[in-house]
Amino acid sequence: xxxxxxxxxxxxxxxxxxxxxxxxxxxxxxxxxxxxxxxxxxxxxxxxxxxxxxxxxxxxxxxxxxxxxxxxxxxxxxxxxxxxxxxxxxxxxxxxxxxxxxxxxxxxxxxxxxxxxxxxxxxxxxxxxxxxxxxxxxxxxxxxxxxxxxxxxxxxxxxxxx
Amino acid sequence: xxxxxxxxxxxxxxxxxxxxxxxxxxxxxxxxxxxxxxxxxxxxxxxxxxxxxxxxxxxxxxxxxxxxxxxxxxxxxxxxxxxxxxxxxxxxxxxxxxxxxxxxxxxxxxxxxxxxxxxxxxxxxxxxxxxxxxxxxxxxxxxxxxxxxxxxxxxxxxxxxxxxxxxxxxxxxxxxxxxxxxxxxxxxxxxxxxxxxxxxxxxxxxx
Numbered sequence: 001x002x003x004x005x006x007x008x009x010x011x012x013x014x015x016x017x018x019x020x021x022x023x024x025x026x027x028x029x030x031x032x033x034x035x036x037x038x039x040x041x042x043x044x045x046x047x048x049x050x051x052x053x054x055x056x057x058x059x060x061x062x063x064x065x066x067x068x069x070x071x072x073x074x075x076x077x078x079x080x081x082x083x084x085x086x087x088x089x090x091x092x093x094x095x096x097x098x099x100x101x102x103x104x105x106x107x108x109x110x111x112x113x114x115x116x117x118x119x120x121x122x123x124x125x126x127x128x129x130x131x132x133x134x135x136x137x138x139x140x141x142x143x144x145x146x147x148x149x150x151x152x153x154x155x156x157x158x159x160x161x162x
Numbered sequence: 163x164x165x166x167x168x169x170x171x172x173x174x175x176x177x178x179x180x181x182x183x184x185x186x187x188x189x190x191x192x193x194x195x196x197x198x199x200x201x202x203x204x205x206x207x208x209x210x211x212x213x214x215x216x217x218x219x220x221x222x223x224x225x226x227x228x229x230x231x232x233x234x235x236x237x238x239x240x241x242x243x244x245x246x247x248x249x250x251x252x253x254x255x256x257x258x259x260x261x262x263x264x265x266x267x268x269x270x271x272x273x274x275x276x277x278x279x280x281x282x283x284x285x286x287x288x289x290x291x292x293x294x295x296x297x298x299x300x301x302x303x304x305x306x307x308x309x310x311x312x313x314x315x316x317x318x319x320x321x322x323x324x325x326x327x328x329x330x331x332x333x334x335x336x337x338x339x340x341x342x343x344x345x346x347x348x349x350x351x352x353x354x355x356x357x358x359x360x361x362x363x364x365x366x367x368x369x
Contacts, residue, residue, distance in 0.1 A: 012212060014208065014209030014210055014211065014212050014213075015208040015209055015211055015212075015311065015314075016208045016209050016323070017209045027212075028212050028216070028217040028305075028307055029212065029215070029216070029217035029305040029306065029307025029308040029311065030308060030311070031305075031307070031308035031309060031310075031311035031312040031315075032311060032312045032315050033311055033315070052208070052311075052315055052318075053315065059321065061321075061323075062323065065208070096308065096312075097312075098302055098304060098308060098309050098312045099224065099300045099302065099309075099312065100300060101224070101297070101298065101299070101300035102224075102226055102297075102300065102316075108312065108315050108316065109312075135304075136304060136308075137217065137304045137305035137307065137308020137309065138305075138308070139217045139305065153217070155217075155219060155303075155304035155305045155308055156304075157219065
């Protein structure tokens with residue numbers, strides 16, 4: 001069950017991790033988790049966080065794990081100064097409900113999406129692309145130097161781009 | 163959660179017995195021999211789960227463990243799509259490999275999963291002197307990492323960053339079938355299981 005041979009120059013961001021880079025970043029098999037990209041097109045770089053839960057409730061140990069701490073940490077790592085540096089855009093992928101049978105797992109994806117939308121609004125970061133919700137898993141790869149393009153492979157076999 | 167090597171051994175033995183019973187039922191259904199490897203127990207950090215579980219699309223039959231230890235966790239039969247079609251072909255005496263999964267495949271897989279998982283749970287529950295019953299199954303054909311992520315998120319303890327994953331591989335070389343049984347116990351149930359196993363082992367050594 002181990003993953004395909006890893007593509008060259010791609011950094012894999014596991015659950016609860018985040019990274020800012022100029023080289024491609026990827027998260028595989030997003031289910032209820034969200035891959036949040038904050039992209040700085042002027043400087044051709046950006047960050048990806050693999051967010052698991054909406055609220056940190058004050059926990060700081062893994063900023064990438066929670067929506068609130070992840071956005072904060074990504075902005076900090078991008079060391080973004082609005083007046084000097086122009087615009088940052090956001091893209092979000094994931095937040096699916098995979099099972100129909102087990103009710104406890106159904107709403108996690110929705111809650112993650114909702115929380116991230118609210119936070120992005122508070123930070124006044126526009127969402128320029130999204131592929132969220134539904135019932136499919138998603139693998140995403142983000143290309144910072146290619147206009148912030150994201151290629152998405154879905155669990156139903158389809159492929160998309162945002 | 164951290165486990166001592168004795169606890170790992172005990173869990174491995176428990177899994178071994180459960181998986182052997184599941185393998186026997188599969189062997190009976192297909193009328194062929196099934197090879198089973200030694201079960202692996204891994205304590206995995208959340209951020210490394212993708213190194214253990216891929217995004218390669220597979221059929222997964224998922225059960226919640228109900229009964230005395232409810233909610234006990236999840237048990238999952240993972241079959242790569244090609245193996246799944248071959249498995250159903252063998253069972254139904256079909257030969258067409260170049261087809262998408264259809265309704266018949268789905269219900270056959272649900273049934274196979276049901277029989278195997280019931281055998282697994284009966285055997286382990288018997289050993290632990292408790293009752294474990296599989297919930298009605300759910301079948302998903304998707305990325306295993308995505309499906310497991312949903313389960314792991316729902317059972318994660320506050321401040322928890324580790325997952326205990328039990329996995330054993332069941333194969334048939336005659337029909338080139340591969341499958342995995344995965345067990346994800348809820349953390350309190352895992353502690354309870356370990357406690358019961360330790361008592362069982364100390365009773366045995368006293369005799």
